[in-house]
Amino acid sequence: MSIKWRMANSSLHNKQRTVKRGAVLILSLSLLFTTGCSLLPKEGEEEAIPTINPPKLSKKPEYTAKTETLETRVRASGRLMATKEESLYFTETGKRVKEVYVKSGEPVKAGQVIAELDVSDLESSLRQKKLQSRSDELKMIELLRQSDDKTPEQIEQAKIEFELKREEVVKLEESIGKAKLKAPFDGVAVGVYIKKGDSVTAYNEVAVVSDLTQLVVAAQPTADDLKKIAVGMEVTVDINAAGQHKGKVKQLPNPQTQSQQGGGQGGIGGNGQQRPPDTIDNYLLVELDAFPKGLQRGTPLSISVVTQRKPNAITIPTAALRTYSGRYYVQVVDEQGNKKEVDVEIGQQTATDVEIVKGLSAGQKVVGK
Numbered sequence: 001m002s003i004k005w006r007m008a009n010s011s012l013h014n015k016q017r018t019v020k021r022g023a024v025l026i027l028s029l030s031l032l033f034t035t036g037c038s039l040l041p042k043e044g045e046e047e048a049i050p051t052i053n054p055p056k057l058s059k060k061p062e063y064t065a066k067t068e069t070l071e072t073r074v075r076a077s078g079r080l081m082a083t084k085e086e087s088l089y090f091t092e093t094g095k096r097v098k099e100v101y102v103k104s105g106e107p108v109k110a111g112q113v114i115a116e117l118d119v120s121d122l123e124s125s126l127r128q129k130k131l132q133s134r135s136d137e138l139k140m141i142e143l144l145r146q147s148d149d150k151t152p153e154q155i156e157q158a159k160i161e162f163e164l165k166r167e168e169v170v171k172l173e174e175s176i177g178k179a180k181l182k183a184p185f186d187g188v189a190v191g192v193y194i195k196k197g198d199s200v201t202a203y204n205e206v207a208v209v210s211d212l213t214q215l216v217v218a219a220q221p222t223a224d225d226l227k228k229i230a231v232g233m234e235v236t237v238d239i240n241a242a243g244q245h246k247g248k249v250k251q252l253p254n255p256q257t258q259s260q261q262g263g264g265q266g267g268i269g270g271n272g273q274q275r276p277p278d279t280i281d282n283y284l285l286v287e288l289d290a291f292p293k294g295l296q297r298g299t300p301l302s303i304s305v306v307t308q309r310k311p312n313a314i315t316i317p318t319a320a321l322r323t324y325s326g327r328y329y330v331q332v333v334d335e336q337g338n339k340k341e342v343d344v345e346i347g348q349q350t351a352t353d354v355e356i357v358k359g360l361s362a363g364q365k366v367v368g369k
Helices: 002-039 120-145 152-178 255-260
Strands: 062-064 066-082 085-089 097-100 106-108 113-117 180-182 187-192 205-210 215-219 234-239 243-251 284-288 300-317 322-324 327-333 339-343 345-349 353-358 365-367
Touching (some): 066 345, 113 187, 113 205, 120 152, 215 234, 234 284, 300 345
Antiparallel strands (some): 062 365, 066 215, 066 300, 085 205, 097 113, 187 205, 215 284, 234 243, 243 284, 300 353, 322 327, 327 365, 345 353
16 A cells, blocks of 8 residues: 555656656747747848939930121231331351440430440451551552553552452441441330340341330231231231220231241241341231220230121031031921931031031021030
């Protein structure tokens, strides 16, 4: 009885222990599941994808053919110059400047000495030549007194030799006289480019004298542009600090000085030949309708010459003109937006517009490129 009770008691105890283990296992699994869920990353929300619209093709610009006065112009830069202006130079090479008597900007009188070369060697030679000439003259007088003892040929030869020696004296006097650079007229020495002790080269510009009471617009277009310009053409002149002024072409550059001019001041050109000084003859001159006051020589400016003018011309922007293998055409668009190619004939052109001579009417719309 006692053993049976023990066995029953033991069995009951095992069942209770099994139940506890099961409860513990269930609890552990529950905790593990809960903890595991907290460790896992949260499921993200679905990302919103923006709507992508296809790009719109840019619409080409449209232009309207219009009627206007079309002008073709030639432009050039220049400056104000004196109508009476002269470049001065020495005709001797290798001589040194003895003295400079005038500074740039100083007024001068006609005949006033501006600079002088050191010609002491020539002056010494001239004194000797004059003494020798006086001696030769006395000998010639004596020879003529004794002409009865001389043949006509001997007398003629003596005369020739005497004249040749006198010619040497004259040349020396001329060279010494040219050593002094003098002002050709009343004015201002606007430029003096030498100083005492400098060595000079023949015909190199060393000074400029100007009459500043008479100024003129001077410009230098390119050789190609000069071919399009004629005397009397209308000009717009834009002068620094003085605004725009109207005028006409008064004079074209001297073609001879243009062909010889190598640019810059006078001197030796690239081919080794002497270059003429930079004078007003090298410039296109413009006569203004009204010359503004208070301007100075050398003031920079620009000119615009009207070489062609056509009133009532049908024009379109150059950006609307198309070309292919010598063919000119445009794309015309109608009110419904339909486009078609139309062949055209063109006239004069500017930097921004082109004249349509045939194929297009004013008011029609064309498509740009």
